[in-house]
Amino acid sequence: AQSVSQHNHHVILSEAASLELGCNYSYGGTVNLFWYVQYPGQHLQLLLKYFSGDPLVKGIKGFEAEFIKSKFSFNLRKPSVQWSDTAEYFCAVNSRSGSARQLTFGSGTQLTVLP
Amino acid sequence: EADIYQTPRYLVIGTGKKITLECSQTMGHDKMYWYQQDPGMELHLIHYSYGVNSTEKGDLSSESTVSRIRTEHFPLTLESARPSHTSQYLCASNSGRMDNEQFFGPGTRLTVL
Numbered sequence: 001a002q003s004v005s006q007h008n009h010h011v012i013l014s015e016a017a018s019l020e021l022g023c024n025y026s027y028g029g030t031v032n033l034f035w036y037v038q039y040p041g042q043h044l045q046l047l048l049k050y051f052s053g054d055p056l057v058k059g060i061k062g063f064e065a066e067f068i069k070s071k072f073s074f075n076l077r078k079p080s081v082q083w084s085d086t087a088e089y090f091c092a093v094n095s096r097s098g099s100a101r102q103l104t105f106g107s108g109t110q111l112t113v114l115p
Numbered sequence: 116e117a118d119i120y121q122t123p124r125y126l127v128i129g130t131g132k133k134i135t136l137e138c139s140q141t142m143g144h145d146k147m148y149w150y151q152q153d154p155g156m157e158l159h160l161i162h163y164s165y166g167v168n169s170t171e172k173g174d175l176s177s178e179s180t181v182s183r184i185r186t187e188h189f190p191l192t193l194e195s196a197r198p199s200h201t202s203q204y205l206c207a208s209n210s211g212r213m214d215n216e217q218f219f220g221p222g223t224r225l226t227v228l
Contacts, residue, residue, distance in 0.1 A: 009155065034216070044205065044219035090158070102148075102173065103217055107157040 002027035004093050006106035013081055014114050021076040021109050023065075023091030033074040034092040034103070035065055044090070050074065061085070083115045118142055121206050121220035128196055129228050136191045136223045138206030147189040148217065150205040151175060158205060164189055165211075196227040 003026040013019060025031065035047040048059025055067040065076045074091060091106040118141040128134055140147065145166045150158040150173075160173030164183040178200070179193050189208075193200055203224050207217040 004157070036219075043221050044207075046216055046218075049216060102160055102163065103158075104160075104174075105150075105158040108155070110155075 002031075002093060002104050004091055004104050004106035006089075006091055006109050008109045009107070010110045010112070012112045012114065015083055016080050017113075019076070019078040019081045019085075019111070021089055021091075021111070023074045023076065023106060024072050025074070025091075025093040025104075026072065027093060028072075031093050033065075033067055034094075035059065035063070035074070035076050036090045036092060036105075037087050038090070039087045047076070047089070081111075081113045083113045085111060086113045087111060119206060119208055119218050119220040121204075121223050123223060124221060125224050125226075127226045127228065130195075130197055132196050132227075134193050134196055134225070136204055136206075136225070138189045138191070138220055139187050140189075140206075140208040140218070140220075141187060142208065142210070142218070143186065144208035144210050144218075145186065146209050146211050147183065148207040149173070149179075149181060149189070149191050150207065151177065152203045152205055152222075154203075162191065196225075198227045201225060201227050 005024045007022045033050040036044045037047045038044045048057050050057045050067045058064045088108045088110050090108045092103045094103045120139050122137045147164045149162040152158045159175035161177040162181040164170045203222050205222045206220040209217045
């Protein structure tokens with residue numbers, strides 16, 4: 001079974017600091033990779049996704065993530081965070097084999113950006 | 116914005132009560148999912164459906180049941196709620212395309228006293 005690890009449970013940054021949130025997954029086959037964000041009181045929403053092609057993926061609000069297959073990683077980055085980025089961030093992966101294609105989520109990282 | 120709805124948003128109920136959490140989507144998606152999420156923890160898949168009259172249990176064992184009589188509707192039922200069922204329940208759907216993005220509802224926060 002696949003698993004997803006997010007090593008940072010809570011990250012606190014000041015505005016304009018750079019952000020990198022780690023995500024590692026265990027599945028060895030072909031995968032789709034996602035980062036979801038949940039702002040306080042709002043739905044989970046898709047931040048970005050990797051399906052194929054360029055391993056550097058750009059998402060909404062200036063976020064990007066790099067898929068490094070050899071490291072089984074899909075770290076999320078933003079060069080300069082804003083107070084409005086305060087939210088919980090979830091990494092997710094699904095395998096493309098089999099009929100299930102279920103998403104497996106990491107435990108989430110709570111990001112707090114101080115003004 | 117995704118058109119997926121969950122009701123109620125919050126529910127506080129006593130032990131032993133039967134409850135149904137509603138989930139509806141207007142996107143015509145065949146695939147629907149229920150996740151359970153405890154604070155600070157990952158989302159765990161408890162049920163999924165690939166279409167009408169298709170339901171499967173997910174990775175996390177759950178005492179809840181689901182039904183899928185209509186494409187747009189995927190209710191979750193607990194026959195006899197217990198304090199251990201206290202959690203947040205998230206419903207999601209997707210179109211089944213290869214890139215498999217899921218759209219999430221706002222969640223139901225359930226508290227069983």
